[in-house]
Structures are given as structure tokens and as C-alpha cells.
Amino acid sequence: xxxxxxxxxxxxxTGRVVDCEDETAQRLIRDGIAVREPxxxxxxxxxxxxxxxxxxxxxRRGRKPNAIPQPHDADSTDD
Numbered sequence: 001x002x003x004x005x006x007x008x009x010x011x012x013x014t015g016r017v018v019d020c021e022d023e024t025a026q027r028l029i030r031d032g033i034a035v036r037e038p039x040x041x042x043x044x045x046x047x048x049x050x051x052x053x054x055x056x057x058x059x060r061r062g063r064k065p066n067a068i069p070q071p072h073d074a075d076s077t078d079d
Contacts, residue, residue, distance in 0.1 A: 001025040002037040009033050 003025045004017045012018060017037050020028075028034040 002039065003028060003034040004037045005034045007033045 001022050002017055002019050005012055005014055005028075008014055009028065025034065025036070029036060
């Protein structure tokens, strides 16, 4: 059972919320050292992670292709 301490108890300070056995919690509540902490219902929520693309590859660095054919590359048709 969860309890909230309204007085210092052992090494615990006032205002601290602790979870302890029911028997111990009932005794501390009865002695005025603690009050019952209301249980909060947990609500689960789902989230969708966005798909993220990363550019991991580096661009290739190399020779640029010749856009204009050079004279030594052309076929000779001077026959």
C-alpha cells in the first residue's frame, strides 16, 4: 500500500510517498504518522515514431565524364 508521511519516521522525511506492507501502512496511519496515498490508475498511451530517412552514403568523388568528345576519341572516317 502506498502512504504519504505527514511526520518524520525513521530515516524518511515528511511528505515522502512510500510503498510498504499493508500491516505496516495501517499501523502508521492509525498512529497519525502517515495518510493513505490515493492510487492513480495508469493510462497507457501508444505513440507512433515517424519514419526518418538519413543520408548515410557519401557522394562519390571521381572524374567528371567528358561532355564533349575529344578529337582523339572520335572515330576517323578519313578513308
